Amino acid sequence: MGRSRSRSRSSTRHRHKSKHKKHRSRSRSRDRAARRSRHRSRSRDRDRRSRKRSYSSSSSDSDLDVLAPTKVLEEKKKEDEEKQAEMERLRLERQKALEEKLIEEEVAKRVEELVAKRVAEELEKRKDEIEAEVLRRVEEAKRIMEKQMLEEMEKQRAAEVEAQKRKEEEERRKREELENIMKENNRKVEEAQRKLAEEQLKLVEEQRKMLEERQRLEDEQKQKVKKEQEVILNKKNARPRLSFSLGGK
Template sequence: MGRSRSRSRSSSRHGHRSKRKKNHSKSRSKSKERSSRQGRSSRMRSRSRDRKRPTARRRSFSSSSSDSDDDLILRAKKREEEEKKAEIERQRLLKQKELEEKLIEEEVARRVEALVKQRVEEELEKRRDEIEAEVLRRVEEAKRIMEKQMLEELEKQREAELEAQRLKEEEERKKREELEQIMVENNKKIEEAQRKLAEEQLKLVEEQRKILEEKQRMEEEEKRRSKKAQEIILNKKNARPSISFSLGSK
């Protein structure tokens, strides 16, 4: 499609350039003819001047010096005026030529532009179906590319979410493990404290038992002493009447 357009444009440009060259060659040939005509007319005027000069010289030789000086001045002024007029005419013709060439170039450019526009419209009209099919193909291709990009973006987003979820779960697992470790250490500390408390309680119970045993032993010892003392007292009491009785029997 692009190659056919470039070929049509290149062919149209080549045709326009050839037309421009033809128009320029025509304008150049016309300008050459005008310049040749002007050259011929100037040569004819110079020849007529040369023919008139001998008569003027003869008259100048026959006339006085003052008249010859006046004639020379007049001829010089006349020649200067003619040269000025010729220069003005040459400048006018040159400007007219430039203006004509400019108008020709503008007209050629306008016609070329109109022709190119017409050719482009005709080519587009001929290839409308092909262009529409190409446009639809490119649209479908762009849609496929966009869908692929969207799917890739969604996949990346899903992977990022899964990675974030995994990191979150990993962090929560670490926190749980840390909490469990702290709980284990706290349980160990509690068990150690409970063990120490139990040992202290056992010591206290043992001490209380020993105190009770010592108290019971002392009480039993006291009871035994008191019993022994009572037995001694009773024995003494029992011993006195027998003595008195024995004395009385005598």
């Protein structure tokens, strides 16, 4: 497998080198053609200037008037040739830029494919290692989760115990308050009952005294009446008795 990858990389590098060599060869050919074209254009310009100088030295003023249209045509032709050369140069530059862009895109594409292939190969080689790492992380996460759950349950139990303590304390406090209220109520009831009993006893005592006083008054009245009756009876018994005899003296 390693040999196949090395052969693939070697063949890829060889293709890249061959393509770059061809591209450089075509670029050099285009440069040489452009230089030859510019050289021919400059040679024609020099020839035309030389012919003009020789012709002007041997011709008269009348000949210049006759050759004026020819000069205009030559200048126009020269301008056309210069424009054509400039257009050719621009075309070659655009073609060169396009070829370079295509080469860059092809290189980037092949590099991307090579990187993707290398990544896939590395992932395949490290598949077991990755799976083991994933399992290790899963187990670690499970342990952490279990620990967190135990801590949460412990906190919940502690909170429940604390809540139960508070509830019991509250119930005890309420029970004590209720007992105190009941004690106070019982004390008040007992106090009220004691006062009521005392009042009832006092009332009974007063009634007894009133009855005794009434009985005493009744007894005194009876004694008085009895004494008066005795006085009356005694008076009756104290009268002299009259005796009458029918046989007389």
